Amino acid sequence: xxxxxxxxxxxxxxxxxxxxxxxxxxxxxxxxxxxxxxxxxxxxxxxxxxxxxxxxxxxxxxxxxxxxxxxxxxxxxxxxxxxxxxxxxxxxxxxxxxxxxxxxxxxxxxxxxxxxxxxxxxxxxxxxxxxxxxxxxxxxxxxxxxxxxxxxxxxxxxxxxxxxxxxxxxxxxxxxxxxxxxxxxxxxxxxxxxxxxxxxxxxxxxxxxxxxxxxxxxxxxxxxxxxxxxxxxxxxxxxxxxxxxxxxxxxxxxxxxxxxxxxxxxxxxxxxxxxxxxxxxxxxxxxxxxxxxxxxxxxxxxxxxxxxxxxxxxxxxxxxxx
Amino acid sequence: xxxxxxxxxxxxxxxxxxxxxxxxxxxxxxxxxxxxxxxxxxxxxxxxxxxxxxxxxxxxxxxxxxxxxxxxxxxxxxxxxxxxxxxxxxxxxxxxxxxxxxxxxxxxxxxxxxxxxxxxxxxxxxxxxxxxxxxxxxxxxxxxxxxxxxxxxxxxxxxxxxxxxxxxxxxxxxxxxxxxxxxxxxxxxxxxxxxxxxxxxxxxxxxxxxxxxxxxxxxxxxxxxxxxxxxxxxxxxxxxxxxxxxxxxxxxxxxxxxxxxxxxxxxxxxxxxxxxxxxxxxxxxxxxxx
Numbered sequence: 001x002x003x004x005x006x007x008x009x010x011x012x013x014x015x016x017x018x019x020x021x022x023x024x025x026x027x028x029x030x031x032x033x034x035x036x037x038x039x040x041x042x043x044x045x046x047x048x049x050x051x052x053x054x055x056x057x058x059x060x061x062x063x064x065x066x067x068x069x070x071x072x073x074x075x076x077x078x079x080x081x082x083x084x085x086x087x088x089x090x091x092x093x094x095x096x097x098x099x100x101x102x103x104x105x106x107x108x109x110x111x112x113x114x115x116x117x118x119x120x121x122x123x124x125x126x127x128x129x130x131x132x133x134x135x136x137x138x139x140x141x142x143x144x145x146x147x148x149x150x151x152x153x154x155x156x157x158x159x160x161x162x163x164x165x166x167x168x169x170x171x172x173x174x175x176x177x178x179x180x181x182x183x184x185x186x187x188x189x190x191x192x193x194x195x196x197x198x199x200x201x202x203x204x205x206x207x208x209x210x211x212x213x214x215x216x217x218x219x220x221x222x223x224x225x226x227x228x229x230x231x232x233x234x235x236x237x238x239x240x241x242x243x244x245x246x247x248x249x250x251x252x253x254x255x256x257x258x259x260x261x262x263x264x265x266x267x268x269x270x271x272x273x274x275x276x277x278x279x280x281x282x283x284x285x286x287x288x289x290x291x292x293x294x295x296x297x298x299x300x301x302x303x304x305x306x307x308x309x310x311x312x313x314x315x316x317x318x319x320x321x322x
Numbered sequence: 323x324x325x326x327x328x329x330x331x332x333x334x335x336x337x338x339x340x341x342x343x344x345x346x347x348x349x350x351x352x353x354x355x356x357x358x359x360x361x362x363x364x365x366x367x368x369x370x371x372x373x374x375x376x377x378x379x380x381x382x383x384x385x386x387x388x389x390x391x392x393x394x395x396x397x398x399x400x401x402x403x404x405x406x407x408x409x410x411x412x413x414x415x416x417x418x419x420x421x422x423x424x425x426x427x428x429x430x431x432x433x434x435x436x437x438x439x440x441x442x443x444x445x446x447x448x449x450x451x452x453x454x455x456x457x458x459x460x461x462x463x464x465x466x467x468x469x470x471x472x473x474x475x476x477x478x479x480x481x482x483x484x485x486x487x488x489x490x491x492x493x494x495x496x497x498x499x500x501x502x503x504x505x506x507x508x509x510x511x512x513x514x515x516x517x518x519x520x521x522x523x524x525x526x527x528x529x530x531x532x533x534x535x536x537x538x539x540x541x542x543x544x545x546x547x548x549x550x551x552x553x554x555x556x557x558x559x560x561x562x563x564x565x566x567x568x569x570x571x572x573x574x575x576x577x578x579x580x581x582x583x584x585x586x587x588x589x590x591x592x593x594x595x596x597x598x599x600x601x602x603x604x605x606x607x608x609x610x611x612x
Contacts, residue, residue: 052420097597101597107600109419110362113364114555115555115600117548118548118549119593122593125586125589242430242548246428253424287439288435290432290434290435291431291435291439293428293435294434295432297425297428301414301421302410
């Protein structure tokens, strides 16, 4: 990257870091934090999704990340600083157990989607089944400390959370960039076009796919843990299960799958949409946001499969050429 | 002690067979659509959910008898299936398969939230409580027996339709070769719509049967949707016989596994079994080894 390319990123980052010191309306900061956390989760999903590995199991990874962290804190008093890595490892192990046979035995396309779909369904079932510990479908709250507490990763002020979420979001973009610049990217692109041809050309298909799946699962679990620490309330419906997985797919498709900022655009659009509906309709909005999501998702896939950002960039490029 | 245990075990096994009939019915619908049109309806269980609401409103609000409401529900869901194909799948037929699948995921969202908005999140039931059959210290609900019998009859009817009618033959032919049948003078568009309606009708039949056993709420599809997908993958997508066998294997695991703990753990056990089977038979239960 040359300086010319990197300069807008740095300027944008500085502006984002400076924002809470200039403007600190708690409600708007709250929305921004949510957008940043979910952007990170959506970015994690598209790590795999952009290479044709469409997973509907990410709700499961997110649930594992959130619940393991919270359970360790409440029952064993393990600090999230330790709990989050443990939770991420658990999600990675889950990804390995499901991913390895899938990739080893060439389970792709529909099959892969259905297997991962079942995975998120099963994580939801486990959370519900262990209701004595997890609170089941009623949700779960990590024990609160008094005020802000670094060891417990609990902060009262929104500015701290904003900066944490911003850092994590930026980390997600850096990982994206890192994958983008690596040899694995070419291998994965070859695999997504033709697995047999890629294997014949000397690409270790199973290994490459597992690698990106593990990165994606680790990041998603991290997003789940972060969401849990920020919201201090998790329920199976908000962090795990099929609807969360589909929500990720939806946001990424709307934003644009193949661009590093696509998932972020998707998060901005979906969260703002949900908030506007919530403010406009109040409690009557229950269900309406998902109804609009669903209709938009279908329309986008039919008419704008590259997403908003992707289509915009494409249009700009063709204009510049002509 | 051992005697009692055996009775429970036997009861669980029989209940597993009864559950297997329903799962096989659901898997048949999905397999049919996959085999012919090459798409997977992620929202299949949600079609069943809409059908269950249809039953509820027809029986509770319009006072129709169960046996009049059932065929109407089957027609309703069949129409929904055809509509789903026309509105969502048909425009995407030449798109990458993943897009079709995700679009039906969007439909899942739409159906779930439509039910939330229109019917609320309260649990409802038909208020029909069928008696329980007692046989040698074992208890079987008539609802399950009826469901099993009706599911079997439904599957036999579909089988006869596929084997004995011209349209059925055309459907099977398209499942074998999608391109060539258009050249043979078969209107593929018409066949696709008929297949979608048939898949919808099977979902409708399932909803008439499930409504006797389960409470209805917008997310009821999630309690049997994932397991149906597992059944289809384990049997081999588009493989009717494989799906049928896998349905009973899964139902037994859930039923017998649930005997030792909660039903949810039966599902978890079934999933663990599924992962193991993927190592052994990745292309499906009945697939030939290559």
